[in-house]
Amino acid sequence: MGDQSKHLPEEFKLERFLARYEFTAPYTLCCSDSQPLSQSEVLALADDECRRKWDQLSLAYTEPEGLPELREEVAKLYNGVSAKDVLIMGPQEALSIAMLAMLRPGDHVVVTFPGYQSLYQIAHTIGAEVSFWHMRADEEGRLVFQMSELRKLVRPTTRAVVVNFPHNPSGALLSLADWETLVEQCRAAGAYLFSDEMYRMLERDPGARLPAAAECYERGVSLCGMSxxxxxxxxxxxxxATRDASLHPLIQRLHDYSTICNSAPSEVLALIGLRARDWLISANLDLIEANLGAARAFFARHSDTFEWYEPAAGSVAFPRLRTGEPVDEFCERLVQKSGVLLLPATVYEHAPSVAEGRFRIGLGRLNFKECLKHLEDFLQKEKESA
Ligand SMILES: Cc1ncc(COP(=O)(O)O)c(C=O)c1O
Incomplete structure (x- = not known):
């Protein structure tokens, strides 16, 4: 009997790893989200209109394109994008659906790598040819994506360029000049630019925020969300968000086969959160900044064990273990013995990062310093028993 799952995407390594430990390890130090809010914290931020919507909420089916007020609110995040250009759905769902809408078997796609697996896995499954745009460490040790490399990858027939800035897991960001060059390369090839902007608005320097793909390119597709x-x-x-109207019916057709429409309570909570975005984002950036300070001090104290790489943006960083021990074995031992969860580069399937011993840490949580303390205790105990 042949492999019955050959036509399916390969297992999502990062999600399977997290599913194994995330809800049981007491000190999760690799989360990519910002500190999750409670429902009552969100409701306390509601304006009168949203409070009424919440109190009178019907649990009926919702509009397939998304709650109209929510689409309006999302459109305000972008210049030159209107509510009709916005389709609301789960972020991972949106990513998969967009890939299915854009790509056909045999198409050529360029994807930033390493990265969130669905950014390239769905393309593989469709039968597209995927070229990876590799992250490198520059002379100063910063993790970067070089335009000289991208230039070699994009062909006149390339169907889509798929990028993720701020980048998971490195926090890398392009300069505005490089971003504009990227858009021009897509335009010259007539390629879609699928831009995973899940970590947008978490730029430590607000001046470094890139224009969204949906704003600056007629075939640009921006993915973002509440996470x-x-x-x-x-x-x-x-x-x-995309101004390419030809994609909308395809996306909607696929959405009709996934969730059809969104959860009614979730849409109202999202509307409340987005209307309070200035306050929420600034609180999350303050927390990331404080945690970065603690991370710098920690990694300086343990420079014999680790090497620290400062992220440019976002809520994650990608330091390395420098002891020579395979990073997945280190992470496994750490979580078993101390309950501290780090994410080893092996889940990203990126051989250079695995060879360098990289792992992801998350900077967005309130218990970051407590988790670091447990990591420090673990290192101390290992030293004592060596
Ligand atoms: C780069 C990137 N894209 C998409 C997603 C999917 O977002 P969500 O988990 O909210 O569906 C994630 C989640 O970690 C991510 O890191």
Whole structure:
């Protein structure tokens, strides 16, 4: 009997790893979201209109494109994008659906790598040819994506360029000049630019925020959502924004086969969160900044064991273990012995990062310093028993 799952995407390594430990390990130090809010914290932020919507909420089916007021609110995040250009759905769902809408078997796609697996896995499953745009460490040790490399990858026939800035897991960001060059390369090839902007609005320097793909390119598709900058991953609300009207019916056709429409309570909670975004994002950035300070001090104290790489943006960083021990074995031992969960580079399937011993840490949580303390205790105990 042949492999009955050959036509399916390969197992999502990062999600399977997290599913194994995330809800049992007491000190999760690798989360990519910002501190999740409670429902009562969100409701306390509601304006009168949203409070009424919440109190009178009907649990009926919702509009397939998303709650109209929510689409309006999302459109305000972008210049030149209107509510009709926005489709609301779960972020991961939106990512998969957009890939299915854009790509056909045999198409050529360029994807930033390492990265969130669905950014390339769905393309593989469709039968597209995937070229990876590899992250490198520059002379100063910063993790970067070089335009010289991208130039070699994009072909006149490339169907889509798929990028993720701020980048998971490195926190890398392009300069504005490089972003504009990227858009021009897509335009010259007539390629879609699918831009995973899940960590947008978490730029430590607001001046470094890139224009969204949906704003600056007629074939640009922006993915964003409530999980990272807004601390509401559990409501499963995200969106696709694109001015390419030809994609909308395809996306909607596929959405009719996934969730059809969104959860009514989640849409109202998302509307409340988005209307309070300035306050929420600034609180999350303050927390990331404080945690970065603690991370810098920690990694300086343990520079014999680790090497620290400062992220440019977002809520995650990608330091490395420098002891030579395979990073997945280190992470496994750490979680078993101390309950501290780090995410080893092996889940990203990126050989250079695995060879360098990289692992992801998350910077967005309130218990970050407590988790670091447990990691420090673990290192201390290992030293004592060596
Ligand atoms: C780069 C990236 N894209 C998409 C997603 C999916 O977002 P969500 O988990 O909210 O569906 C994630 C989640 O970690 C991510 O890191």
């Amino acid at each position: 990272k900058a807004l601390g509401m991953p559990g409501i499963r609300i995200g969106w696709l």
